[in-house]
Amino acid sequence: MRKYDAAVIGGCAAGMAVAINAKRLNPKLNIVIIEKLPRVGKKILATGNGRCNLTNISATASDYKNSAFVAEAFEKYPPEKVVGFFESMGLLTYADSEGRIYPRSNMAASVLDTLRCELEGLGIDVICDMPVTQIKKQNGGFEINGEIFSRKIIIATGGKASPSQGSDGSGYALAKQLGHTVTKLYPSLVPLTVKENVKPLKGVRARNVELTLKSDRVIRKTKGELLFTDSGISGIAAMELASATEELLGVVKSRAFTSVDFVPDMSMAELVDYLLKVKNIKGYCSVDMLFSGVLPKAIGIEICKALSLYKQEKRISQFSKRELVALAEKAKNYELEITGTKGFSNAQVTSGGIPVKEIEPQTMESKICKGLFFAGEIIDVDAPCGGYNLQWAFASGLLAGENI
Ligand SMILES: Cc1cc2nc3c(=O)[nH]c(=O)nc-3n(C[C@H](O)[C@H](O)[C@H](O)COP(=O)(O)OP(=O)(O)OC[C@H]3O[C@@H](n4cnc5c(N)ncnc54)[C@H](O)[C@@H]3O)c2cc1C
Numbered sequence: 001m002r003k004y005d006a007a008v009i010g011g012c013a014a015g016m017a018v019a020i021n022a023k024r025l026n027p028k029l030n031i032v033i034i035e036k037l038p039r040v041g042k043k044i045l046a047t048g049n050g051r052c053n054l055t056n057i058s059a060t061a062s063d064y065k066n067s068a069f070v071a072e073a074f075e076k077y078p079p080e081k082v083v084g085f086f087e088s089m090g091l092l093t094y095a096d097s098e099g100r101i102y103p104r105s106n107m108a109a110s111v112l113d114t115l116r117c118e119l120e121g122l123g124i125d126v127i128c129d130m131p132v133t134q135i136k137k138q139n140g141g142f143e144i145n146g147e148i149f150s151r152k153i154i155i156a157t158g159g160k161a162s163p164s165q166g167s168d169g170s171g172y173a174l175a176k177q178l179g180h181t182v183t184k185l186y187p188s189l190v191p192l193t194v195k196e197n198v199k200p201l202k203g204v205r206a207r208n209v210e211l212t213l214k215s216d217r218v219i220r221k222t223k224g225e226l227l228f229t230d231s232g233i234s235g236i237a238a239m240e241l242a243s244a245t246e247e248l249l250g251v252v253k254s255r256a257f258t259s260v261d262f263v264p265d266m267s268m269a270e271l272v273d274y275l276l277k278v279k280n281i282k283g284y285c286s287v288d289m290l291f292s293g294v295l296p297k298a299i300g301i302e303i304c305k306a307l308s309l310y311k312q313e314k315r316i317s318q319f320s321k322r323e324l325v326a327l328a329e330k331a332k333n334y335e336l337e338i339t340g341t342k343g344f345s346n347a348q349v350t351s352g353g354i355p356v357k358e359i360e361p362q363t364m365e366s367k368i369c370k371g372l373f374f375a376g377e378i379i380d381v382d383a384p385c386g387g388y389n390l391q392w393a394f395a396s397g398l399l400a401g402e403n404i
Contacts, residue, residue, distance in 0.1 A: 004125070005029045006404045007142070007150035009132045010171065011040030013390055014376025015156035016115045017085070017397025022404050023122040029404075031124050034144065036131035036166055040119075041112040043158070043165040047390065048100075052108035054086065055079040055394065056387035058099040064383045064392065065351065072361035076402075077395035079387075085398065089114045100387045132157075135174050137369060152404045154373040156397065159350025160185055161377070169344075171378045172353070178369040180354055183380050184251070187347035188243040189389075191234035192258075195337040201228035204298045205235065210264035213241045213338075215254040220244045224385075226260065233258075233336065236385045242341045243351035243382070249340060260334040262295055262303075271328040279324065283317030290316050291331065303330045349389050353380040364400035375400040 006022060008015045011033040019031050033040065044052060057079050061071035077085075083093055083101060091114040092104040103110045119126060127148075136143045141151040157171025172182045209226045213219040220241060227235035241258065248256045263271055278290060287310060291300025304310035307326055309319070319327070344350070354374055358367055366372040376393040383389055 001143075002032075002148045003030075004032045004148065004150040006031045006152040006154065007144055007148060008033045008154045008156055009135075009144070009174065010155065010157035010166075010376075011035035011126060011128070012043050012156070012158060012166065012376075013041075013393035014158075014397035014400075015154070016040065016119060017394045018154050018156055018373070018375050018401040018404070019124045020115070020118050020122065021085075021398045021401030023124055025402060027122075032148070032150070033119070033124060033126045034130050034132055034148070035126065035128045036170075038128050040126060040128065041115060043162065043167065044112045044115075045108045046162070046165060047108055048102060048387075050108050051102050051106050052111045053100045053102055053387040053390065054093070054111055055082045055101045055391040056099045057083070057095050057101055059383070059386075059388050059391050063388055064381055066356045066381050069356035069359075069361045070381055070392065073364075073392075073395040073399045077398045079391055081398075082391055082394045085394065086111070086114060089118045098386065131170065132174060133170070135177055137178060137371075141371065152371045152373065154375060154400055154404065155378055156375040156400075157378055159353055159377045160344045161187060161190075161347035161350045163345060167350075167377070175354055175374070175378070178366070178372055180358055180366065180368055183352040183355055185350055185352040186243040186246040186250075187341055187344045188349040188351040188382050189239045189385055190242045190344075190347035191229055191232055191342045192238050192242060192245060193232040193339045193342065194258075195339050198228050198232065198336070199230050201298055201302055202230045204228045204296050206262055206296060206299055208265065209237055210261040211237045211241060212259045212261070213244055213248070214257050214259065215248055215252065219248060219256075222384075223264065232338075232342075239348070240384050241338075242347070245338050246341055246351075249338070256338040258336050258338055260336065261332045262299060262334060263331055266294075268328060268332060271331065272325055275319075275324040275328055276321065279316050279319060283315060285316050287311065287314040287316060287319075290319070290327070295331070303327060303334065306330055306334070348385070349382050350377055351382045353378050356380055362399075363403035364396055365403060373400040373404055
């Protein structure tokens, strides 16, 4: 049986950060990463549309679920420390206008290559193609799959989101074998399906919209990009409503609606004034052009159709003031009924996981099983789009690494 001081289960963002920090701080440690896929870090390549938005410079603990728990990891490893961690391995980064940090090469592969080189340079063993299915606590350590013995163990297997990239939820079963529980799990940051036929808008994007998720009351508001798909809505603003929608539909058993404000930066009065101005300056134009100065044309057409005010031959000058007011109202409150989400297979993140009350926030060590640590998405911590989830994976990984 092969013997190690520390075995990290799961070789992606969190797992690699654990191993690197532990080995840097204590070069004598004999560390192994055990990864079920043929190579480490597959998910990193898919992040940030292939560019890897690796952290967000303005992220704070309050941006996360279970923020008090997250605060301890952020105290030691805030975003600038994560940027510094990559700089220390030779990877330079830049921030966009919203604080999202990307590699200067704009390629996720640079992030993964940097981590892989560091593992190699530090002499960390990596075993791939080995799904861990069993961990037994014995002889003052842990026996893994009956093949490897390690004094300490770190579960960094991610959640259930995007299982084609390795994170199939098997880590939860491993944690349960060692006495842990798992909270209810929801797919998060995933496209939504809607009841209405949105096919005519498929592929159309609207920037800077505001979405309000409602049942009999307002549940959550988001702002950002909205993208129509053939069965619903995607884009950051829609995806950020996913976990709350799952809870509403699956647990509260209530209907869920989203109201889209396509022009949140204009008040109702300003939008009406604008439409009256459009009527004055281009009244001779077809109805298709009514909203085209502020929105993609296809959305303007659907707004008119929703009020049965669309006729192709109609001219803008033919709209009455009352109709323009109704159209402005529709543009600021375009309601869609949400029927569900596209599920874990299309989700970027899992909401839920190992309850934070079962983990020491200062060390990431289990409160239930000594010598067991957790890092990354397997813990019940998640956040919006924008580099926040990788920031958590790296910060919690660096903290766990420091403490093994
Ligand atoms: C398409 C997509 C885009 C994203 N873009 C961004 C972004 O730009 N910025 C951002 O902050 N976040 C992004 N995320 C979220 C982010 O990638 C995750 O939150 C982060 O990767 C979690 O890191 P982790 O190491 O905890 O888990 P994971 O990255 O899921 O890694 C877990 C690893 O464990 C392995 N594993 C699982 N079970 C076992 C087992 N039983 N035995 C051995 N190995 C196992 C898996 O194969 C995998 O390699 C994105 C996610 C997706 C799916």
